[in-house]
Amino acid sequence: MEPEKRALEWKEWEGSAALPLYASSLLAACGMVKHAFTTRLGGVSEGIFDSLNFSFSRGDRREAVEENFHRLAAALGVPYESFVLSDQTHTTNVVRVGAKDRGNGIVKAQRFHDVDGMVTDEAGVTLVTFHADCVPLYFADPVHRAIGLAHSGWRGTVGRMGSVMLQTMQKEFGTKPKDVLCAIGPSICKNCYEVGEDVAAAFQKEFQGKEGQILEEKGDGAYLLDLWQANAVVLREAGVLPSHLSVAGVCTCCNPDRFFSHRVSRGKRGNLAAVIGLA
DSSP states (O other), rough: EEEEEBBBEOOOOOOSOOEEEEEEEEHHHHHHHHEEEEOOOOOOOGGGGGSSOOOOOSSSSSHHHHHHHHHHHHHHTGGGGEEEBBOOOOOOEEEEGGGGGGBBTBBOOOOOEEEEEEEEOOOOEEEEEEESSSEEEEEEEEETEEEEEEEEOOHHHHHHHHHHHHHHHHHHHHOOOOGGGGEOSSBBOOOGGGEHHHHHHHHHHTTTTTHHHEEEEEEEEEEOOOHHHHHHHHHTTTTTTTGEEEEEBBTTTTTTTSSHHHHHHOOEEEEEEEEEEEE
């Protein structure tokens, strides 16, 4: 069964400058979270980072990135110090964070290394992951008032990051997958994501019987990989109800004027941010 596609709502930041954000209507309707996925518009960074870059490690001026975070905080209505950042390295490592971790990686030294997913059930904590084609995965458990956020590129997806997140939430908070609302945010689409035989083989092995939904062979050892569908399969097989799954259907690679895309820029770019916190 195809995952249900829900339109993303466009939000405008009410301030001195427009800060366009994407937000899942499914998550917004639950009334429990503040969340967003950023574009590259509305910030102060320059050059290849133009203009809403959230990376401190790609060569942008720190003052510019800090101002971008201040604008995002104002748009969401959360304290700047509430952001919790991690050091992503395409793993399926997940950590539980809380009030003691507020400001990690932004006003405090980064202490989460090799971490691509975070969960919390504490208010006043805003989780942040970084993207430039890879998939952002959002989780909200309205029964236990717990949330999660993950970065899932092809390695994370073949490693079933969505399932690892749900298992972590179940262990930490008692979460049941059938209760969880999940959103797959803007990221690279199948038509833009060409991979070689090595990556295709990893997906064929992990998704036996469903590889036809995920991979399309182009010939000469090239395949088109559908990370949206692959992550949807992972989440459904982990117990997420189809009606609790929202897929953005917005491609970062197709829209380089609106989003940073690693493929389009050949790595010369800033980072987009996925964010979620308990309202």
